[in-house]
Amino acid sequence: MNTTDHPEVVLPPTVLPTRHGDLALPCFLPDATRATVRAIDSTDLRTVGIDGIVVNTFHLMRTPGTRLVKLAGGIHRFMGWDGPVVSDSGGFQVYSLIRQNPAAGVIRPHEVIFKEPTTGEKVVLSPDRCIQAQLQLGSDVLFCLDDCTDAGDLDTEQVLSVERTIRWASRCKQTFDKLVIPRAARRSAPLPDKEKETPVRPLLFAVVQGGGSATLRAECARALAQIGFDGFGYGGWPLTPEGALRTDMLSAVAEALPPGTPLHALGIGRPDHVVRAHALGYTIFDCTLPTRDARHGRLYRYRPGFPATRPRPDDDFFDTHYILDQKHANDFGPIDEGCDCPTCSRYSRAYLRHLFKVEDASAWRLATLHNLRFYARLLNALRIPHAA
Ligand SMILES: [Zn+2]
Incomplete structure (x- = not known):
């Protein structure tokens, strides 16, 4: 569509350039949580027209360890997958495990410590560690560590979650810039271009929290946009207790962010929810639903x-x-x-x-x-x- 006649209209992006090729948007990325989309392999993914996948940093830190994936040559070589890979920080999963069983770990102002139930071994997830682990994986889109709340948490909890999410995102950005940007600069290569050029660095997305408060959601989104990221994810539980999509919250976030920003509806995947969220400006989706249902x-x-x-x-x-x-x-x-x-x-x-x-x-x-x-x-x- 030609927008030159309507300069005020900024459409959602139709492509996300990554180091492993362009992702046509909107896209659905199956969850390869533990470096596999269960029951099928990378060749199968291509056969059915899947362009990218989402892996989970926290789970890969546990098994087989992100250091081993790096030794294997990175997540692409490890899995035999040459398309774009998005790595979720794992914040949502570690919080869920600790909420279900408080003895499983502890959430501190600067880190989350998870204790393996069988071995007692500790997995530490901090903003620094989270970025380092994702760089070891070699993923194309990294996610900042965020502080997930439960939909039913009190407003005071949601305020604290937003503060921590912004603070952690800022720290993730600093670590990312320190570890990634100089490397690209040393090669005298251009940084990713908003146009068509293949980026030479991975992209960094932040996650917007704020529970069921449109005001908090918008505040969180604006603060994160101020820090500056390549894209944003809608974080936290996206459904009402009755199972309907929280379109009010999704809209609050989309409207608070700069037009044309890539928006990832994290974990949103029911077909009708995908259509609904896409109509609000979201262009990247992932969910375990279709593969688990299968x-x-x-x-x-x-x-x-x-x-x-x-x-x-x-x-x-x-x-x-x-x-x-x-x-x-x-x-x-x-x-x-x-x-x-x-x-x-x-x-x-x-x-x-x-x-x-x-x-x-x-x-x-x-x-x-x-x-x-x-x-x-x-x-x-x-x-x-x-x-x-
Ligand atoms: Zn079929």
């Missing part, structure tokens, strides 16, 4: 007309099937007639159901390939502008 035999299917028609926020554009239901036992058609994934191209529902029944490992793989292809097709559809 392993439980829950498969996604488009309703007639989609995704050839680009789904809008209120469209009822998909449904799900539980492959173990009896009705699929003698159904010899594919999961989705319109799907071009390797599973639908070759196998019937009856056969996939049989593989689940006999608990063959290929059942997880075939179901995962289909669900990820469903997402790749959805994001392709969202890249096409609506007809006027």
